[in-house]
Amino acid sequence: MNDFAALPDIAGGNYARLLRRLDADPNRAAERYQELRRLLIKFFFWNRASHPKDLADETIARVAEKAVEDIRGKLTWRCAGMADATYDASRIS
Numbered sequence: 001m002n003d004f005a006a007l008p009d010i011a012g013g014n015y016a017r018l019l020r021r022l023d024a025d026p027n028r029a030a031e032r033y034q035e036l037r038r039l040l041i042k043f044f045f046w047n048r049a050s051h052p053k054d055l056a057d058e059t060i061a062r063v064a065e066k067a068v069e070d071i072r073g074k075l076t077w078r079c080a081g082m083a084d085a086t087y088d089a090s091r092i093s
Helices: 014-022 026-046 052-067 075-092
Strands: none
Touching (some): 014 026, 026 075, 052 075
């Protein structure tokens, strides 16, 4: 998937800003987004979450909504921390 239009668009353009943070080139940004999503799915799968893809998408949405403006090259770490929080929340509900 190498196209901005094929990626989620929620919360007033937060994904577009998130993608620009991943890379200035739209094709590379889309590739990095997909790689980040794959890593998150693996994280949730390894932790035996019931819906790894949904939790990965929720994690990315949380990061996009909360942290787009203040991320400076630490997006992967932000996602890792948010993945832990998302996983913990999924186990409670």
